[in-house]
Amino acid sequence: MPSTPSVDARPWSIGRIRRAFFVMLRQWWDSDYHPEGVEVVKAKEEKIDMKRTMPFILLHTACLLVFTVSWNWWVFGFAVAFYFFRMFAITAFYHRYFSHRSYSTSRPAQFVFAVIGNMAMQRGALWWASTHRHHHKHSDDEHDIHSPRHKGFWWSHIGWITSHRNFPTDYTRIKDLAKFPELVFLNRHDFFIPVLVLAGCWFSGWLLQTFVPSMGVTGAQMAIWCGVVSTVALMHGTFFINSLAHVFGGRRFKTTDDSRNSLLLALITLGEGWHNNHHRYQYSARQGFYWWELDISYYVLKMMSWLGIVWDLQPVPARIYSEADRLRQEGRR
Numbered sequence: 035m036p037s038t039p040s041v042d043a044r045p046w047s048i049g050r051i052r053r054a055f056f057v058m059l060r061q062w063w064d065s066d067y068h069p070e071g072v073e074v075v076k077a078k079e080e081k082i083d084m085k086r087t088m089p090f091i092l093l094h095t096a097c098l099l100v101f102t103v104s105w106n107w108w109v110f111g112f113a114v115a116f117y118f119f120r121m122f123a124i125t126a127f128y129h130r131y132f133s134h135r136s137y138s139t140s141r142p143a144q145f146v147f148a149v150i151g152n153m154a155m156q157r158g159a160l161w162w163a164s165t166h167r168h169h170h171k172h173s174d175d176e177h178d179i180h181s182p183r184h185k186g187f188w189w190s191h192i193g194w195i196t197s198h199r200n201f202p203t204d205y206t207r208i209k210d211l212a213k214f215p216e217l218v219f220l221n222r223h224d225f226f227i228p229v230l231v232l233a234g235c236w237f238s239g240w241l242l243q244t245f246v247p248s249m250g251v252t253g254a255q256m257a258i259w260c261g262v263v264s265t266v267a268l269m270h271g272t273f274f275i276n277s278l279a280h281v282f283g284g285r286r287f288k289t290t291d292d293s294r295n296s297l298l299l300a301l302i303t304l305g306e307g308w309h310n311n312h313h314r315y316q317y318s319a320r321q322g323f324y325w326w327e328l329d330i331s332y333y334v335l336k337m338m339s340w341l342g343i344v345w346d347l348q349p350v351p352a353r354i355y356s357e358a359d360r361l362r363q364e365g366r367r
């Protein structure tokens with residue numbers, strides 16, 4: 035006698051939809067929740083995970099809300115300032131500290147760095163560091179998760195970040211960071227700080243509207259410009275290093291990848307545009323190797339070292355400068 039199909043076997047049954055919805059909510063809350071198992075997720079084909087990408091899509095769509103609020107120069111200024119504040123957190127904390135450990139700091143400070151970095155809404159510090167370390171290990175080979183050479187420009191820019199298999203944090207790559215439970219907790223619950231940021235933007239606008247009405251600022255303007263538009267611009271500014279910085283610009287060093295140096299990208303990312311330098315020597319706290327290579331993140335880190343917040347900023351070794359000199363002379367011949 036043929037068996038009756040179970041409720042879950044039907045593709046659009048109420049049971050399946052309800053379960054998918056609760057899995058989605060739980061994964062937003064806990065990024066380490068993988069009911070199928072991490073290995074199954076990692077083995078999936080490169081395809082967009084709509085459930086987990088929904089906040090990213092909603093944030094982009096919400097940019098259209100700028101047409102519902104009036105223009106205000108104060109708000110625009112706050113949005114630009116918030117962009118650069120969080121860009122510094124991505125470059126100096128997520129990238130140069132958590133991914134490369136190019137300087138040292140205290141345990142409380144590293145937690146604060148992870149919280150501030152999380153305000154950029156680019157997931158947790160440990161996830162960010164694990165995917166970035168993978169990029170350096172496989173830069174522009176066939177295993178690189180965001181290589182324009184192998185997967186095309188758009189995949190290297192935003193495709194990879196939406197893909198099923200790139201959501202789990204690979205804790206084996208970040209054992210040095212995973213031993214701190216407070217960092218693991220923050221990484222798992224990486225949705226919490228972004229929600230606070232959005233609410234905080236609205237609330238700061240409400241405070242200005244209530245107590246300094248002459249500025250003409252509203253809660254809605256601040257939520258849309260600082261919470262949404264500034265964040266989306268910040269995402270793409272960061273993602274340009276994965277995409278454009280492997281396509282556009284000059285190459286000082288003959289690295290095996292396609293990394294490039296670009297002043298334009300260095301300006302919008304506070305110093306990350308010197309990407310060919312960085313791929314040649316990733317352990318240095320500075321990425322602009324010379325005084326004329328503008329690297330705002332490094333200058334701020336230097337100031338933080340004078341205050342004792344960070345220390346042991348790793349320098350560029352003399353052998354790397356010698357190599358650059360040799361390549362420059364060869365180029366003149």
Ligand SMILES: [Zn+2]
Pocket residue numbers: 169173275276280293309313
């Ligand atoms: Zn790269």
Ligand SMILES: [Zn+2]
Pocket residue numbers: 129133134166170312316
């Ligand atoms: Zn790096």
